[in-house]
Amino acid sequence: MKTKLTAFVLLGCFSCIGVDRKDAIPRDPVLSILSGGKLTTTDKSGVPMEKGNMGILALQVGEKQTVSLEFFNKFGVRETPTVVWTIEKPTVASVINNEITALSSGNTQIGLTSGGATASIGLTVVGDANAIASVVVTLPPSISSTTLQINQSLQLSVAAKNINGQNIAGKTFEWFTENSAIVAVSSTGLVTAKADGTAEVHAKSEGVKSNILKFNVGAVAGVRTGTFQSAGGYSTVGSVTVEESGGKLIVKLSSNFQASVALGTFIYLANSTSGGIVKSAGLDLGQWSPGKTQFEAAGVTLNQYKFVVVLCKPAGLTFGFAELKP
Amino acid sequence: MKKSIIVSLIFLIAANALAGGGWPQPKGKGYFKLSQSYLLSSKIFDGNGDVTDLVPSYGYFATSLYAEYGFTDRLTGILYMPFFARATKNELQYNQPGVPSEPGAALNSFGDTDIAIKYGLLTNKPIVVSATILFGLPLGDNGATNANALQTGDGEFNQMLRVDASHSFYPKKFYVSAYGAFNNRTKGFSDEVRFGAEIGWTLKKFIPILKISTVHSLFNGDVGVVQNGVFSNNIEFISPALELNYQLTDKVGISASMATALAARNILASPNFGIGVYLKL
Structure with a gap:
């Protein structure tokens, strides 16, 4: 009985789901300004968002506005930011403990820096209710x-x-x-x-x-297209279109898209087709499985990446890629 | 995917000096082995034969029965049945605090099963020769419906014709065997040519066996095969194996084995270990 029990325990241990540890892939840290009060925000392209890296604010002299922030470090972990504020025209406004105080009429840019991420607020201070805010x-x-x-x-x-x-x-x-x-x-x-x-x-x-x-x-305005080619002896066929819509980048695979399914097949945006570089520096859009044809990404511009890459993420192997044109 | 190499290796390991080779089982005699195999790998041979990291690690475990039984002195029935197969993906945790971990996963099922008939072509000669027709039954889960591509089978029905030749140096207590095989695979998988050889000694109750096996893809499959995993098609390897058997009694023994790949494509790059207990009739 004891022998049987030991054998079962050993077999169970052998086949347990283990744990691997590794360093997370560093990304660009993100500092976002949150809308609130008279503060509205936009993304880099000017599209209004609930949170963004650019704020627009108008205040009357003497008014105050507290700024709420959201910060994700280079590993994507939310942290309370320690912000360094810079004011282009210190006579127009001041900032203490994330609270902006309008001092005098004028326009100024307020810069925010935290952990390598930046954001900015365009501030207009008016002296009376009829001035342009x-x-x-x-x-x-x-x-x-x-x-x-x-x-x-x-x-x-x-x-x-x-x-x-x-x-x-x-x-x-x-x-x-x-x-x-x-x-x-x-x-x-x-x-x-x-x-x-x-x-x-x-x-x-x-x-x-x-x-x-x-x-x-563009030749087809706002749309980039590419045709997949296989890589590394693996298989990828079909085409892809990438377009901006509603402040997001939409990546659409053609209906005839096929790729090798392996131990985790992912779609990436990247500026290289080398598997290791794609894995470390590309943008992971998510896992692909047969039938899935659309992926989305926020905070990315249309011309930021050159390739759509089909990657076996666990092994860092490129199965195929499409060069985006124009 | 990895299943194919693992099963191949397990199948090769399962046979030993007391079974397999060019000798069919005598009528009414048999060999039965209950085995447990273990493979966990954090590296993989890619399509170009280079070893690359695999993160997270993947594992495959199979509890199997291997059986040979002599219907006549020339005709032997063979069964390899992994009645419990388990494919796993490790959980991935990051060293940086706060970064969410990626959960592990597992797939448990019956595994792909081989049934075969071996016929003794030359049985009473210095070199014995047999021919085997093997059918690979896709009873495992080919992973087509799970996002992690975990598999306990490749999903295809294959037919393999194999010829074994063996020679015993009796009264010296060692033997040599060699084989060649052609594996016809279906559902767009490339066909395979296989070769192998082994040498075994009998040292009283201790029987060590050295093996070498190779698989060569003909690369004539459908490149559009998508449902069964890239690693299931166009597998190639040169794999040495060591098996150690110990006779507890005249009929019962235990064995331990290890197989690895010296060069390969599209397979996990870690040794496969096995332990088992066998019974001779």
């Missing part, structure tokens, strides 16, 4: 996408608002483009796509900067 640029009501074909034009709207969010009539605006070779903007806010690429457009009135609209221009 914010400038808001919007797309035409019938348009929801900032993707354009070459030579396509779009008339933007702009409004100046007071501290209470009411429109102020009779103001003049200046328009700015980050790269006029890609997207040009006229003095009336008419944008025209000129060449493949991305460019940001914003407006200003009386020194108050608007929200930013980021435009994508």
